[in-house]
Amino acid sequence: MGRPVPRALLLAAAAALLAAAGAVTRLRVSANFECRASADSTLSRPHCRRAARAGPPLEPPALVLSTALLCRRPQPCQPCLRVRLALPAAGLGGVRGLQLDFLELDSNRAGWLQVWRRRGARGGVPWRVRFDCFPAQSGRRVLVSLRTIPDRGLALSRSHLVATEPPGPVFTHAWVPEARAIEVSVPRGPALMVRLCHQLALECEELPRPFHQQVLVPGGRCVLLPYEFLVPCLCIEASYPHRDSLRSKRCPFQEQPAAYGPELWSSVRFHDYSASSKDQMAMGLSGRCPLRPHAALCWREAAAGAAPCHDIPNSTASEEEQAYVLDKVDVHPQLCFRFSYGNSSHVECPHRPETAWEVSLSAQGLRLRLRLASSVPAAFSAALCQPHGGQCQPQGPVYTVTRAEGSTAGELALLLPPAPVLGGCVLVWRSDVRFARKRLLCPDVSRRRFGLPALALALVLAVAVLLRSRCSAGRPAAGEGRGARGGRGGRPPGRPSAAPPSPAGAGGRRPVLLVYSPDSEAHAGLARALAELLRAALGCDVRLDLWESGGVGRLGGLPWLYAQRARVGRERGTVLLLWSRGSARLWRGAGAPGAAHDVFGAAMACLRGELGAAGGAGRPGGWVLAYFSRLCGPRDVPRPLRPLPTYRLPRELPRLLGALRGPRRAPRCLRARGLLRRLLEAGGGKGAGEEPPPGRPGFGPAAGT
Structure with missing residues (x-):
């Protein structure tokens, strides 16, 4: 290894080299092509990267040597030899790599480095490579030789003296x-x-x-x-x-x-790349100093920069070349990266203010409707919750809706049961990612747009429950049947005057299958409101496709409808057909009812079959028809359906309830149709029978008439 160099000379040389050529913190190869490097044990394996340029331009062929300083903590700095080379593209066809051989004279210490062009790298350009750097002792001369792999007859050799110099300036x-x-x-x-x-x-x-x-x-x-x-x-x-x-x-x-402290983060520029992916949060940074901070997710309480940001466990981002990436994230302006370095940290949130999806809450009948608009394919979940102490924990089942990959952009709808009380809320979140913040939506009963219909419908339900409890108290004991009476509260026209006792459904209740036409959201809202009223006032076992969307989706509209019709027939129940002008249009449409493309179409196909089987003998049993007077009139009922028992709502609501309950006389307390009508109309306003204008939620029709 030669004679030891005095420590003073080493320190002087180190200071001079550090000032003149800069410090090297690791062995590194820079090239103008995609590369990989290998070396002998004296150099270990240097890191190879592609750089736009490797120092000032050289005219090929060239092999330039200079002195630098290798500083790798905790070892002291030592001199090293930096190599820069440039080779022409011409005459080097088929060359896959280069080899540099180092020999430190006097000590005879040797080493070698190979730089390979990766497969697929663009050829036909000059080779430009920089190597930092070969460790050498101060005062020694190093010989460097270059050859190609495979050998094409090109060979370059240079030598360089790693000299000792006096100390630099003092200050x-x-x-x-x-x-x-x-x-x-x-x-x-x-x-x-x-x-x-x-x-x-x-x-x-x-x-x-x-x-x-x-x-x-x-x-x-x-x-x-x-x-x-x-x-x-x-x-x-x-x-x-x-x-x-x-x-x-x-x-x-x-x-x-x-x-x-804060000045360190003020010197850093953050670049948000999250907009390029639907579920990836990515952020790069560039600063005055080379930093490699730790980055993890946190949730900021408010959009203000001074709001606290709460850490999210197990959310560390991966880092490569100053870019931090985390997958399976629902990117949100308040879902941020917390960067930590040294004794300080900084919170940086996505730079785009909008989110990939939006949600709104509205009332539809006695149910809550979520409208989801997403610009990316995703799955969304929702659950009811009750606020308490600043928290809102999900209660009951979780409802999910999905926009599949490749589907056209548009709104998704999710129907939920009513909140437990007027102060209940809904939690909504994206459920196809690992990291997502739940959004809290609470109905605002102080606004007319939502509060009046919801309050009116809640009052309808409360009054109906009260009426049911009072009627139950006035009913005769078991076995004390009442004879049917005429008048407005008697049996509907065309019904038999007496019927044998019928088997009851679950809990002694007759099933009611409610069928409606899906011609508008207003009509669907009325169907839900009527179903809630029947269930609360009479305790009817109401079967509605909106309440059994899982069964309909699993079986299909036609099988589900026929299964329900068979059950109603076995238990002497009723099929309640809620009619409207839209129903009449669907009936008259070419092949629409018979196509059975939905539950209403399947019901019309079933009804036509029963009408055909009855022929001139009358009407099929177990079917009744009802309509709201503000949505249609008697002339809108097709001629083949006019033999069915028909009821005009809300005027003939007590008669309808009596028909559904059975041949016994309807309870007197159910004749309070005026109160029910006023409560229903309070939620709908004057325009209850009209379609809502475009872009405005149709709360009126869902709660009116």
Whole structure:
């Protein structure tokens, strides 16, 4: 290995090399093509990366050697040999790699490095490679040879002396925080050129304007140099005025806690790349200093920058080349990255203010309707909850709706049962990702747009329950049947005057299958409201497709309808056909009822079959028809259906309830149709029978008439 070099000479050489050529923190190969590198045990395996340029341009063929300083903590810095080469593209066809051979003379220490062009890398361009760097002892000469793989007869050799030099310029400094500056003092003697710079991996880069000044300070004088940000890589560099002078550098803030505070994050620029993916959060950073912080998700309570951000467990982002990526995230303006470095942290939120999906809550009948608009394929879940102590924990089942991949963009609808009380809320979240924040939607009963219909429907339900309880108290005991009476509260026209006792459904209740036409949201809302009323007032076992969407989706509209019709027939129940002008249009449409493309179409096909089977004998049993007077009139009922028992609502609501209950007389308390009508009309207003204008929720028809 040769004679040891005195420590003073090593320190002097280290200072000179650090100032003249910059420090190297790791062995690295830079090339103008996609590359990989291998080396012998003396060098280990250097990291190979593609760089736009590897230093100042060289005219090929060229092999240039220079001295640098290799500083890898905790080992002390040592001199090393930097290699830059350029080879022409012509005459090197079929060359896949290069080999550099190093030989330190006197000590005979040798090593080699191979740089390979990766498969698929673009050919036909000059080879430009930079290697940082081969460790060598100060004062030794190193011989470097270059050849191609496979050998094409091209060989270059150069030697370089890693010389020892005297110490660089001497100066002192002091930090002046109140002036945001550093005071540099030059001792008596020659003048020095001083400047502030940012120490990067290999070079000390000058500060941006207007902090980039380089000042000539006479001996025995001092100068105040302002800085932009107090950061760990802020350094002071001094040199003599003549060209190629030795340089001295100090970086006094690497161990200063104040350099790791808010100013460090102010010096960093964040780049949001999340908009390029539907479920990936990605953010890059570039700063004055080379940083590799830790990044994880947190949820900010409000959009304000001073709001607290709560950490989310197990949400660490992966990092590569200053880019931080986390998959399976529902990107939201308040779902942010917390970057931590040293003794400080910084929260950076997505830069786009909008989200990939929006949701709104409305009342439809006695149910809640969620409208979801998503610009990306996703799955959404919702659950009812009751606010308490600042929290709202989900209660009961979770409802889910999905927009499949490749489907056209549009609104998704999700129907929920009514909130437990008027103060109940709904939690909505995206359920096809790992990290998503639940959004809380609470009905606002103070606004007419939502509060009046919901309050009216809630009152209808309360009054109906009260009526049911009072009627139950006035009913005769078992076995004390009442004879049917005529009048408005008697049996509907055409019904038999007496019927044998019929088997009851579950709990002694007759089943009612409610069928309606899906011609408008208003009509569907009325169907739901009527079903809720029948169930609450009479305790009817109401079967409605909107309440059994899972069964309909699993079996299909036609099988589900026929199964329900068969059950109603076995238990002597009733099929209640809720009619409207839209129903009449569907009936008259070419083949619509017989096509059985939905539950209403299947019901019409079933009814036509029973009408055909009855022939001239009358009407099919177990069917009744009802309509709301504001939605249609008697003439809208097709001629083949007019033999069915028909009821006009809300005027003949008690008669309808009596027909559904059975041949016994309807309870007197159910004749309070005026109160029911007023409550229903209070929710719908004057326009209850009209379609809602485009873009406006149709609350009126759902709660009116």
